[in-house]
Each structure stands twice: as C-alpha cells, then as structure tokens.
Amino acid sequence: MEISSEDRDTLECLEQELWRQETRLDKQRxxxxxxxxxxxxxxxGRVWQRQDTLVAEPSSIDVVCPLPKFDIRLxxxxxxxxxxxxxxxxxxVVEHTHRSxxxxxxxxxxVLRFHQGTPFQP
Known part of the structure; x- marks a missing residue:
C-alpha cells in the first residue's frame, strides 16, 4: 500500500505546522x-496527554526545516x-531527536493520535 503524493505533501505540511511558531502558538489550530x-x-521521557499539550506554555523553537529523513508509511x-x-x-545547544x-x-x-521523540547523538 503506497501513500499518494497529495497525502504525503499534506502530512509533511501538518508535521511542520507542529514546529512553526505561528501554528504552535495557535491554540485553536x-x-x-x-x-x-x-x-x-x-x-x-515525560508523557503528555492532549490537555497537557494544549495548555502548555509555548516556547520559541529554532528547528531545521524541511525535517531531515522525513518518511511516511501507511x-x-x-x-x-x-x-x-x-x-x-x-x-x-543543538538537540537531535528521532521522531515518530x-x-x-x-x-x-x-489528526495526530500519537507522537514520540527519542534523543540521539549524531
């Protein structure tokens, strides 16, 4: 089963929205x-529930985009x-994380159901 190019583009944009300041700070979005x-x-190592994420104080993040090693599987x-x-x-300090x-x-x-970040050293 392969993902369509439209879904791939959409999911890549959505994932980047989670990092961009203008969207990350937009509680409604x-x-x-x-x-x-x-x-x-x-x-x-902290477990974040939906409500924790929505009420967390947003902070400024300087992230590299496009997201390196981006891949999707259905x-x-x-x-x-x-x-x-x-x-x-x-x-x-530059922090590197494998994301899923x-x-x-x-x-x-x-809609995003689950996310995990695992730190690594390149």
Missing amino acids: MNELLAPDFFEFGRS LDERTAQVTYDSAFIYDG SIWSRTTSGW
Missing part, C-alpha cells in the same frame, strides 16, 4: 490537529506513521 485521544512520549488506509529526525536549538507520529484520516482531515 492545535485543538484541530490533536485527536481527542492524543498522547506523546516526549524526548525528556499502516492501513486511514492511518499513517510519519518518521523524521529533528534538530533544534534549545538553550544554545501516528496520524489518522477523519472526515475533516488528518
């Missing part, structure tokens, strides 16, 4: 993107796993 059962295993017709590496500067997201297609578009 984040509310639209996060599925009701969303949760995340953060790179710190798990079924309505579910996609997105993987990539992120490199961002936090307190003057699970997106589900709904009648109103793709």
